[in-house]
Amino acid sequence: MKKSKFSVALKTSLIPCCTVMFALFTLFILPAHGQDNGKKIVVNFDARYFDTTQRKADFLTYKGFKAMKISKSPGRQTIPVGLKGITFQDGTIEFDAIPPSDNYNDGIAINFHQKDPFNFETVYLRLEPDETSQRDDAIQYTPYIHGVNLWDMMKPFRGYATIHNKEWNHIKLVISGLQMMVYVNDFKKPALKVSRLEGNDPTGGISFDGEAYFANLVIKPGATEQLSPLEGPDWTDNDPSYMRKWMVTAPKTLEKGRELTAEDLPSEATPWQPIDAERRGLINLIRRFKGELTSYPKERRYVWLKTTIRSLKQQHVGMQLGFNKEVYVFLNKRLIYIDKNSAEERLQKYPGGLLDIGNTEFDLPLKEGDNEVLIGIAAKNYGWGIMARIKSLDYLFIQR
Incomplete structure (x- = not known):
């Protein structure tokens, strides 16, 4: 799977309407700059209305439209160009975008609910030199949490989209509470349905990213097109086999080249805190533990996760485990499984190094009574977490 540089998250409250606030009110109501007719906000791409202090951009006329051309990022970390003076919650965001004629290998990104440069939600298009290439990751939704792009933990939120390299692409986001629909060059069928937005903040700024041209930005506050603000169903809710209580x-630092061993196991004095699974049974460690505010940290971190399985008899049971990036599984203090899974390395589990419950499977040799499961999980770049499931609950109990 092609990785993108666009490749920081849980809503804590649900506010039923859109809030749009303007620090620079005349920015949008003067005919020379934009228009607010009470139903939509038409934003002209003018240098006065965008924050280019950290990321340079040119403002020009391109292919018949007044546009913004974002320059190459000075580093690997995402640095978006923000729209000044606006806070967005619910409604629609529409715009046009086209890649430059000399670069079909970058991406096109729209960010929303942006709290700061490190925490926001994004939808981005992955470009290919051959625009006819059929691929299941052409469009991606992901949150950025504490500066970390969690794209490799968001497998359900990617899909196919028709993307033009030499023509303007029209993109439309419909955001309502915890749900979103995304349309790309086709307004009858959404290219992406997001049943649960995964960012930490339900409201925030709007920004753009990618070495591309952007034009014709229209924001319609509150225009949610009857999309429900409630989160959609989680297909794992009906499955009691997911291990959700840990x-x-x-976190501690794991030095380069070193792996966890029995000597690194927690001691009796080690403090613990509870952590519960999110949707899909995901234990999201990035959400819990703030790091270096970047998707490209210098240090590899690890934690230990602990839970108990009570078995009514001695038996072997299968355990499915989705993870990134390194796991060390101990059962009753005995090492039984080690593995790695990273989209950036050759050691990839299906599908393409993304975290998925189908990443791996192994046996747990359970004794009668309580069995302690300890999982050391280490990561450096992008997502960091696990999802675990017992294949059969016959004669055993897991914590819920």
Whole structure:
């Protein structure tokens, strides 16, 4: 799977309407700059209305439209160009975008609910030199949390989209509470349905990213097109086999080239705190533990996760485990499984290094009574977490 540089998250409250506030009110109501007719906001791409202090952009006329051309990022970390003076919650965002004629390998991104440069939600298009290439990751939704792009933990939120390299692409986001629909060059069928937005903030700024041209930005506050603001169903809710209740240690640094061993197991004095699974059974460690505010940290971190399985008899049971990036599984203090899974490396699990419950499977040799499961999980770049499931609950109990 092609990785993108666009490749920081849980809503804590649900506010039923859109809030749009203007620090520079005349920015949008003067005919020379934009228009607000009470139903939509038409934003002209003018240098006065965008924050280019950290990321340079040119403002020009391109292919018949007044546009913004974002320059190459000075580093690997995402640095978006923000729209000044606006806070967005619910409604529609529409715009046109086209890649430059000399670069079909970058991406096109629209960010929303942006709290700061490190925490926002994004939809981006992955470009290919051959625009006819059929691929299941052409469009991606993901949150950025504490500067980390969680794209490799968001497998359900990617899909196919028709993307033009030499023509304007029209993109439309419909955001309502916890749900979103995304349309790309086809307004009868959404290219992406997001049943649960995964960002931390339900409201925030709007910004753009990618070495591309952007034009014709229209914002319609509150225009949610009857999309429900409630989160959609989670297909794992009906499955009691997911291991959702864990305890977790504080993060520690794992030196380069070193792996966890029995000597690194928590001691009796190690403090623990509870952590519960999110949707899809995901234990999201990035959400819990703030790091270096970047998707490209210098240090590899690890924690220990602990839970108990009570078995009514001695038996072997299968355990499915989705993870990124390194796991060390101990059962009753005995190492039983080690593995790696990273989209950036050759050691990839299906599908393409993304975290998925189908990443791997192994046996747990359970004794009668309580069995302690300890999982060391280490990561450096992008997502960091696990999802675990017991294949059969016959004669055993897991914590819920």
